[in-house]
Amino acid sequence: DEAAYRQYLADMEAYNRRVAAYNDYLEKLAAYNTDLAAYRDYTAALDTVGRQLSYMNLAKSxxxxxxxxxxxxxxxxVKAVLENEEVLTGKIVDADPYAIELAGDTTERLQTILKDYFALATDEEKYNYYTLNxxxxxxxxxxLFRSLDSLYRVRNVRAILIKEGKAKKYVAFLAELHAVTHLLSDExxxxxxxxxxxxxxxxxxxxxxxxxxxxxxxxxxLEGSVCPSLDGAVGMPLPTGYPAPVSEPVAPTPVEDPKGTxxxxxxxxxxxA
Incomplete structure (x- = not known):
C-alpha cells in the first residue's frame, strides 16, 4: 500500500545516508593509515637520530x-706520549713514527670537530653537522684509536705512561675510543x-x-658506565637527513558497515482503476 511504499522510500534514504557515511569513513581510514605510516616512519627516523647523537655525545657522557x-x-x-722527548726524538725505536704523527693530527682534528659539534644548540643542527661530516x-x-692502541702496545711507551702516572687514564681512553668507534663506524x-x-x-x-x-x-x-650496546649499532646517518616534523594522526570515528541492512x-x- 501507499504507506508501506512511503516507509520504504524513507528507509532507502536512511540506508543511502549510511552507505555514504561508511564510504566517507573508508576514505578517511585510508588517509589515516597513510598518515600513520608516515608518522611511524618519522618516529623511527627520530629514534635513529637520537641513537646516533647519543653516540656522538659519549665523547662527554x-x-x-x-x-x-x-x-x-x-x-x-695523550700529550704524555705525543710530547715526550724520547718519543719525539725517535729513541723509542718500536714506536712507529707514523703512529705518533697520526695520533697527533687526529687529536687536533677531533678537538675541532667535537668543539664545533657541542657548540651547536639543537639536535637538528647537531645531526646536520653529523651528516655532513x-x-x-x-x-x-x-x-686515533688505531694509532694510540699501537703506541700503548710498545713496552717503553707504557713505561713512560706509568712513570707519568697517566697509564690508567690512557687505558680508559682506549676503552672509550673502542666503544665510540664501533658505534659510529659500520665497518x-x-x-x-x-x-x-x-x-x-x-x-x-x-x-x-x-x-x-x-x-x-x-x-x-667501562664497567659501571652508561654505554649503548655495540650489537646492531648503525652509525651511517639517514640519507634523508634530520626528519621533517610529522604530527600523529587521529583515527576517524568508526562507522558501522551498512551491509545487509x-x-x-x-x-x-x-x-x-
Whole structure:
C-alpha cells in the first residue's frame, strides 16, 4: 500500500545516508593509515637520530676514572706520549713514527670537530653537522684509536705512561675510543699494523706493571658506565637527513558497515482503476 511504499522510500534514504557515511569513513581510514605510516616512519627516523647523537655525545657522557674522550683530547694524558722527548726524538725505536704523527693530527682534528659539534644548540643542527661530516668524524676516531692502541702496545711507551702516572687514564681512553668507534663506524676496524681487527676480541694490557700479564676487555674497564650496546649499532646517518616534523594522526570515528541492512524492495502501488 501507499504507506508501506512511503516507509520504504524513507528507509532507502536512511540506508543511502549510511552507505555514504561508511564510504566517507573508508576514505578517511585510508588517509589515516597513510598518515600513520608516515608518522611511524618519522618516529623511527627520530629514534635513529637520537641513537646516533647519543653516540656522538659519549665523547662527554662516557666517563671512566674521571676521564672522557673530550677531556682526554684536551688534557695531558695523550700529550704524555705525543710530547715526550724520547718519543719525539725517535729513541723509542718500536714506536712507529707514523703512529705518533697520526695520533697527533687526529687529536687536533677531533678537538675541532667535537668543539664545533657541542657548540651547536639543537639536535637538528647537531645531526646536520653529523651528516655532513660523518666520514671525517669516523675516520679521525678510527685513526686515533688505531694509532694510540699501537703506541700503548710498545713496552717503553707504557713505561713512560706509568712513570707519568697517566697509564690508567690512557687505558680508559682506549676503552672509550673502542666503544665510540664501533658505534659510529659500520665497518670492521683493523689495527694500525693491518694484521688484525680491533673488534670484540680486543684486549688492553693492565695499566699497573704489577699486573702486566693481565689483559682487560673494554667492557671491564667501562664497567659501571652508561654505554649503548655495540650489537646492531648503525652509525651511517639517514640519507634523508634530520626528519621533517610529522604530527600523529587521529583515527576517524568508526562507522558501522551498512551491509545487509538494505530494506527489502517495495514497489509503488498502482492507482485504483
Amino acid at each position: 662516557l666517563t671512566v676514572y674521571a676521564c672522557n674522550i673530550y677531556l682526554s683530547l684536551q688534557g695531558p694524558t 660523518y666520514t671525517e668524524i669516523v675516520n679521525n676516531y678510527v685513526d 670492521k676496524i683493523k689495527n694500525f699494523e693491518g694484521n688484525g681487527y680491533l673488534d670484540e676480541t680486543y684486549r688492553i694490557q693492565h695499566w699497573d706493571s704489577a699486573y702486566a700479564d693481565r689483559y682487560l676487555t673494554p667492557a671491564e674497564i 538494505k530494506p527489502a524492495e517495495c514497489y509503488r502501488p498502482l492507482p485504483p
